[in-house]
Amino acid sequence: MATIDLSKPILDRNEKLAAENRARFDSAGVFVLDLMASPGAGKTxxxxxxxxxxxxRYGIAVIEGDIASKVDAEKVKAHGIPAVQINTGGACHLESDMIQRAVDTLDLDALDLIIVENxxxxxxxxxxxxxxxxxxxxxxxPEGHDKPYKYPGIFQISEAVILNKVDxxxxxxxDEDEFTSVVRSLNPTAPIFRIAATKGQGVDEWAGWLARRIEAVRTAAGKPPVGDAGAATGEEGPA
Amino acid sequence: MHEMGITQGILEAAVEAAERAGADSITEIRISVGELTEVVEFALQFAFEALTPGTIAEGATLVVTHVAPRSRCNDCGAEYDHDRFTMLCPECDSLNVTLLQGRELQIDSIETSEEPTEESQG
Known part of the structure; x- marks a missing residue:
């Protein structure tokens, strides 16, 4: 009998690949967003x-993760935006190796933002x-204000929470007050953006938050600031 | 159902470490799971039973240590245990807090045997 001490993350392999992906995004100055929600919440x-x-303002591509079908990627491509569809074939989430393969098909130099639809x-x-x-x-x-009680993990790990279909x-x-107060206690620093995506309502505020995050990654990679977002971060953008 | 993937991660790490040490079998695998993760022990054990047959971890026990959430207040310095819903500081009601533990998903150690498991249990 022997005891072997390991003390390492269970998802070590996924996390190492994630770190490789992240280094690639950072050096290309591409901000990558992992967008999560239940089916039908309005991700697309x-x-x-x-x-x-x-x-x-920005070069954008979308990586669509679904168990099956190309429906979402087709919708995005119809708007002239590059989209890669990942079919997980039953798996309930995306992992780093799938992202790595999807990113291989994109031209990172032409991009500032990749939205991953989980x-x-x-x-x-x-x-x-x-x-x-x-x-x-x-x-x-329509999903109800009690969801943070039932699925606290996702509310805690998210850097921002979008409340969609406010129309x-x-x-x-x-009960929006109760929703806000539970989200606050789970995740004190995450902003909550109230939007109605199909009506365009509230989208500017959310897009402004995202633009500031994109600018930070662009700046760190040595890319110049872009237009309005430069002003939004308190810097002078090029005319 | 993501517990299947997590269990695969546990097994890969354990088998790799055991083989590197020249062990023939694994009798026990110890992991820590934070209560703030979305991981259910029942599902882990179920996946473990399904995935271990035919591997050197066949018949091994999966021992799960649950780690309760604990945070530190960045305003008053208090350290406190809490449930998964309430992060705020019980001393000063501050929301400016840092999580110290509770999101672990770690493989701690394994017990190995250099002989077939059945003979070593004597």
């Missing part, structure tokens, strides 16, 4: 609204880092 609509808000799931994606700069989650009003608040029994 939010992505399309985000693209509409930022495409004039598999629709409020549980599994929380434990797997992909090399992203931020995880952000969407909850939609439906009048017809659902959604």
């Amino acid at each position: 609509s939010t992505i399309l609204a985000t693209i509409a808000a930022l495409r004039d 598999v629709g799931n409020l549980v599994c994606p929380t434990e797997f880092f992909l090399g992203e700069h931020a995880k952000v989650m969407i909850l939609s009003v 439906t608040l009048p017809v659902f029994d959604f």
Whole structure:
């Protein structure tokens, strides 16, 4: 009998690959967002609204993760944005090696932002880092204000929370005060953005937050600041 | 169902370490799981039973240590245990806090045997 001390992360392999992905994104000055939500919360609509808000300033690509189908990638491509579809074939979340293969098909030099649409799931994606700069989650009003009680992990790991479909608040029994207070206690620093993605409502504020994060990664890689976002970060952008 | 992937990670790390040490079998694997992770022990044990047959960890025990969340207040310096829903400082109600533990997903150690498991249990 012998005891061997290991003391290392269980998901070591995934985390090492995530670190490799991250180094690649950092040196290319590309901000990578891991967008998580349950099925039907409006991930793809939010992505399309985000693209509409930022495409004039930034090169954007989307990596779509789904168990099956190319539906989401086709929707994004229809807007003239490069999209790679990953089919997990049943797996409930994306992992770093899938992202690595997807990124190989993209021209990083032409990009400032990659949005990764994770598999629709409020549980599994929380434990797997992909090399992203931020995880952000969407909850939609029809899902109910009690979701942070049921799925605390995803609310804790997210750097920002998007509340989507706020245009439906009048017809659902959604207690926004309670929702805000639970999210605050789970994750004191995450901003909550209220949007209605399909109506374009509230998207500017969310896109402004994202633009500041993109600028920080661009600056660190030695790229010059872009337009309005330079002003938004308090710096003078080029005219 | 992501516990299957996590269990695969446990097994890969354990088998690699045992083989490097020249061991023939693994009798016990000890891991730590923070209570803030979305990992369920029942599902881990189920996946472990499903994945170990035919490996050198066949018949091994998976011992899970649960780690309760603990945070430090950056304003008043208090350190305190808490549940998974309430991060805020119990002393001064500050939200400016740092998590010290509770998100672990770590393989701690393994017990190995240089002889087949059944003969070593004597």
